[in-house]
Amino acid sequence: MGKEYSRHHFYDPEEIRRYTDKEIKACAQTYYIDPSNYDTHNVKRGLRDNDGNGVVTGLTKISMINAKKRVDGKLVPIDGQLYYRGYNIYDLIARVEDGAGFGYERVAYLLLYGELPNETELDEFRRILNESRSLPVNFVRDVIMKASTNDIMNSMMRSILTLQAYDSNARDISLENVLRQSLMLISVFPMLAVYGYHAYNHYENDESMYIHRPDDNISFAGNLLRLLRPDKSFTPGEEQALDAALILHMEHGGGNNSTFTTRTVTSSGADTYSVIAAAMASLSGPRHGGANIKVRQMMEDIEKNVHDHRDKDELNAYLLKLLNGEAFDRSGLIYGIGHAIYSVSDPRAGALKTFTEQLAREKGRYDEFEFYTSVAEAAPQIISDKRKMYKGVSANVDFYSGFLYNMLGIPEELFTPMFAIARIVGWSAHRIEELAGRGKIIRPAYESLMLIRDLDR
Missing domain, CATH: 1.10.580.10 (Citrate Synthase, domain 1)
Structure with a gap:
């Protein structure tokens, strides 16, 4: 018979450790591609250009997003x-x-x-x-x-x-x-x-x-x-x-x-x-799909470390810590702020904020709602001041959804x-x-950087 493992460990952890650090580093080097190659070969990494605009890959009549308008020949951000x-x-x-x-x-x-x-x-x-x-x-x-x-x-x-x-x-x-x-x-x-x-x-x-x-x-x-x-x-x-x-x-x-x-x-x-x-x-x-969980966890962390969220200086100082990777999960992110498409505002966030406020009043948790609002108002300016942005940032729909789900008694899972x-x-x-539409199979192209080698050498 083969090995028997517990319910949550059907593999042997020791099997993972058989690889040496040298082998792991060699493996990483084998697969590494210098990011500069994407610009050299004009490859849209993540199907986005350097300004964050998505590469158009299809047509649809189901929904539409507007986040910019053309003014004097230039695209200008607008309310989403x-x-x-x-x-x-x-x-x-x-x-x-x-x-x-x-x-x-x-x-x-x-x-x-x-x-x-x-x-x-x-x-x-x-x-x-x-x-x-x-x-x-x-x-x-x-x-x-x-x-x-x-x-x-x-x-x-x-x-x-x-x-x-x-x-x-x-x-x-x-x-x-x-x-x-x-x-x-x-x-x-x-x-x-x-x-x-x-x-x-x-x-x-x-x-x-x-x-x-x-x-x-x-x-x-x-x-x-x-x-x-x-x-x-x-x-x-x-x-x-x-x-x-x-x-x-x-x-x-x-x-x-x-x-x-x-x-x-x-x-x-x-x-x-x-x-x-x-x-x-x-x-x-x-x-x-997991951004609202991160927002909820981040807000709990801010609440523990900022004694008075109405004190703008104290709140701003801690948000800057988050942005510098000095607090919470040290990712350098303020979760729930910013979006790949929207800049001035996310219309979903605006709509959900209304229902979140109503539910917060019903649940007697309006102070928490005000806390969220304080962060949503302060964070965009902190991010803009700290980082060079090609567009503005604002609260997205995930910023409020986790709080709303929490008030509904929905577990994070x-x-x-x-x-x-x-x-x-x-x-x-x-x-x-x-x-x-009976379209063709979607098959994008990848440009190879492989070097041809001679097996006999």
């Missing part, structure tokens, strides 16, 4: 604008503020079908989502509860790929079948995430486990809170705040890493389950899965658009 299918995100969020209800469902319909639904269409769409919201018999027990982990994104990926085995038409990429699969995955994502968390919390943290069934009569956002909480209860304000957060994370222009992954893997002809699992893998990376629960709608829309 985000549109879903031609509608300004602020107008869509206003429906949530007005208490129209079922905001997630309305906007999901818009992104998937191109138009906002009337009440009859909304009722039918909700009925389809409800009917699609079921998992195979014993799936929760045999898949989700097995090998529980605090990495809920990993747990969800495993579940998504396993669901492929239950689909007799899994590899059918006709638009009709892909839409069916997409609606099913959109519907079950909350269960995959929350049940995965409850399994981890039970088996790893020795806490009670609750497996609630969704209620077909309440909203998507309400069901998320119902599944998570032991008593299934939530307030209208909590439901509204989560509804807004899901809408604001649902889609973002097509150029982000996970959506580009969706379109790239779709272009190869892969099945829906593989595509969405690949998108999940992209989002699970801390450079993409579910922060990135919450992002996925929202973004799967955008992924699905882009997958369908890529298939409908």
